[in-house]
Amino acid sequence: MDYSNKKNVEDINVQGKKVLLRCDFNVPFDAEGNITDTKRIDESMKTINYLINKNAKIILCSHLGRPKGKPNPALSLKPVAEYLSKVLGKEVKMANDVIGESAQNLSENLNLGEVCLLENLRFHSEEEGNNKEFAKKLAKLADIYINDAFGTCHRAHASTVGVTEYLPSVCGFLIKKEISAMGNALTNPRRPFISILGGAKVSDKIGIITNLINKVDTLIIGGGMAYTFMNALGYSVGTSICESDKLDLAKDIMAKAKEKGIKFLIPVDNKVGKEYSPDTEAKIVDADKIPDGWMGLDIGTKTANMFSEAIKGAGTVVWNGPMGVSEWERFADGTMSIAKAIAESGAVSIIGGGDSAAAVQKLGFADKMTHISTGGGASLKFLEDAPLPGLVALDDK
Numbered sequence: 297m298d299y300s301n302k303k304n305v306e307d308i309n310v311q312g313k314k315v316l317l318r319c320d321f322n323v324p325f326d327a328e329g330n331i332t333d334t335k336r337i338d339e340s341m342k343t344i345n346y347l348i349n350k351n352a353k354i355i356l357c358s359h360l361g362r363p364k365g366k367p368n369p370a371l372s373l374k375p376v377a378e379y380l381s382k383v384l385g386k387e388v389k390m391a392n393d394v395i396g397e398s399a400q401n402l403s404e405n406l407n408l409g410e411v412c413l414l415e416n417l418r419f420h421s422e423e424e425g426n427n428k429e430f431a432k433k434l435a436k437l438a439d440i441y442i443n444d445a446f447g448t449c450h451r452a453h454a455s456t457v458g459v460t461e462y463l464p465s466v467c468g469f470l471i472k473k474e475i476s477a478m479g480n481a482l483t484n485p486r487r488p489f490i491s492i493l494g495g496a497k498v499s500d501k502i503g504i505i506t507n508l509i510n511k512v513d514t515l516i517i518g519g520g521m522a523y524t525f526m527n528a529l530g531y532s533v534g535t536s537i538c539e540s541d542k543l544d545l546a547k548d549i550m551a552k553a554k555e556k557g558i559k560f561l562i563p564v565d566n567k568v569g570k571e572y573s574p575d576t577e578a579k580i581v582d583a584d585k586i587p588d589g590w591m592g593l594d595i596g597t598k599t600a601n602m603f604s605e606a607i608k609g610a611g612t613v614v615w616n617g618p619m620g621v622s623e624w625e626r627f628a629d630g631t632m633s634i635a636k637a638i639a640e641s642g643a644v645s646i647i648g649g650g651d652s653a654a655a656v657q658k659l660g661f662a663d664k665m666t667h668i669s670t671g672g673g674a675s676l677k678f679l680e681d682a683p684l685p686g687l688v689a690l691d692d693k
Contacts, residue, residue, distance in 0.1 A: 435462035441466075640664075
């Protein structure tokens with residue numbers, strides 16, 4: 297899907313207009329209710345500041361967590377309003393509802409350059425149900441709609457799709473950046489083009505593999521999904537995660553890669569554990585020698601070196617999914633070695649959200665990557681070349 301022709305915030309006149317800006321403020325909190333990672337909020341600041349400088353009247357909206365369509369004080373966006381007020385150096389007024397009296401009054405009485413925030417969209421079940429009446433009432437608060445929440449673009453909700461039927465609809469700077477970075481990597485990659493896929497299941501990544509196998513020069517498979525490929529080659533994989541109903545598919549993928557002359561790499565050794573636990577007894581064994589009763593929890597040293605060597609000469613690298621249980625320190629080496637190899641490769645590097653993005657941040661390689669996607673599920677769909685409803689719904693240039 298080509299989204300490069302979608303209108304963005306710079307293509308319309310926002311001067312003095314009431315703008316409904318959909319952001320992704322779905323941030324993590326600690327037990328005391330403090331925001332522990334503000335990255336998602338910070339990513340929206342470029343669009344918010346642009347609108348302030350253009351004297352727009354800004355109505356921010358977002359979801360937070362999964363309140364299941366009912367108000368839940370623990371999932372209120374109030375802490376986000378406080379953080380935004382601090383960062384912007386001006387009060388961000390908080391509505392205590394989404395489409396009710398408080399939201400209507402605040403949006404009606406905004407002055408030029410002022411900002412308000414609506415309460416959690418998902419306090420209404422109509423949001424996830426893309427309810428027409430709810431979308432209409434939300435749209436009624438503003439003159440223009442801007443979507444800058446890439447992480448929710450794969451969902452057809454009232455605040456991502458429904459409102460676009462009633463307002464001129466464009467994307468903000470964050471979505472513009474996502475479309476440009478990932479779109480260019482997929483349609484016009486600097487070669488050699490290498491894709492690294494990890495994570496638990498082949499079934500989660502079938503769409504990506506099917507799309508990328510027609511574009512890449514090298515496909516590297518790690519993480520839990522690698523054991524299905526190893527098993528398809530006849531290797532015993534112990535108690536490792538393995539989708540036995542996907543063995544024929546794995547064989548087909550390997551045959552297709554061979555037929556197309558694509559370099560297809562899977563682990564040659566693995567770090568295995570006795571049980572699924574961070575402090576289990578562990579050892580490194582060859583990929584075809586995983587003992588019965590043991591499970592693969594990371595790639596081994598030989599594999600890490602082989603994958604790193606392949607990444608060295610890359611022109612473009614797209615990475616989605618960790619190489620092992622990277623949240624456990626003893627099984628994070630494989631993911632760390634991949635992050636390091638990409639950081640040192642000099643390639644155009646696209647990290648596709650989710651666990652791989654978290655790993656890159658945690659390991660301190662974030663500033664060495666060309667682009668780290670802000671949306672796990674959305675970036676998966678983008679890499680699959682599947683339609684993202686929230687982007688499809690925006691106005692074309």
